[in-house]
Amino acid sequence: EIRQHLADYYAMISHVDDAVGRILSALERSGKLENTIIVYAADNGLAVGSHGFMGKQNLYEDSVRVPLIISGSGIPEGKTVDQYVYLSDIFPTLCQLCDVEIPASVEGKSMLPVIENGQAIHDSLYLAYEGKVRAVKKAPYKLIEYRTDKMRRTQLFDMEKDPYEQDDLSEEEGLAEVRRSLALLLEDYNEKLDDCRHRIGREFWKNYRKTEER
Known part of the structure; x- marks a missing residue:
């Protein structure tokens, strides 16, 4: 099979x-x-x-990471850049490359600074799967939180040393502050994106707060 x-x-x-x-x-x-301009993504x-x-x-890297190749006028040939981006950043990037005004309603950021000089446009990423899992990435770490009515689990990975996410560091005493700061970042994203008010996010944050109170 x-x-x-x-x-x-x-x-x-x-x-x-x-x-x-x-x-x-x-x-x-x-x-x-x-x-x-050709954009290849998935x-x-x-x-x-x-x-x-x-x-x-x-929310492991095998599934959350996607290919992203951009080719065309104004795009450096053969250049690879290692920076955080979302697929929602593609639209404002194309607007800028085509000299089209970016609509005010667009939430993504143009990747032109990344493409031209490798400048970061996001210093961290927020990841979500249904009402069950949330994660944040901020180099070199990634925090994944699982919350359902029946399960509570935390994972912490060093993405530079462990790119295949095999070694969970969430119980390492020396990384307690890292885990705490990433947990605060997760909550900041919730407030910024109003995730807990969305139908899907509401379930996760209800269970997240319930387990934290315990």
Whole structure:
């Protein structure tokens, strides 16, 4: 069964690769390739066995990280930048690259500073899965909090030393302050984004506060 899942997954990757190639070929034939900005991204990926999961119902890196490649006029060729971004940052980036005014309602940030000089536009990231799991990333650490009516669990990972998230450091006494500061950052994001008032976020924060009070 696992071999079949993997075969299906990699077959889809081959299919997407072929489709992208056909799009690029069509743009080249039409003479529009040099005047086109191409963005390659994806939905959150399947875990295909990592951490014992097959789906993407988790906040481990295997599922929350997605490919993001931008090519076209104004984009440095062959450059890779290691900075935090959200997919919601793509739209304002394209607006800026095309000299279109960014609508006031847009919550994302343009990635142009990242693209041009590697300048950070986010110093941390907020991650969510349904009403069960929330996480924050702030280099080099990542804090994951699980809260349901029946479960309370915390995980802490050093993403530089442990990129595959195998070594949970949440009970390390020497990292108590790191864990506390990330927990405060998590709550700050809740207030900033009004997560606890949303239908999905309400369930997590109800259980989060309940367990913290205990």
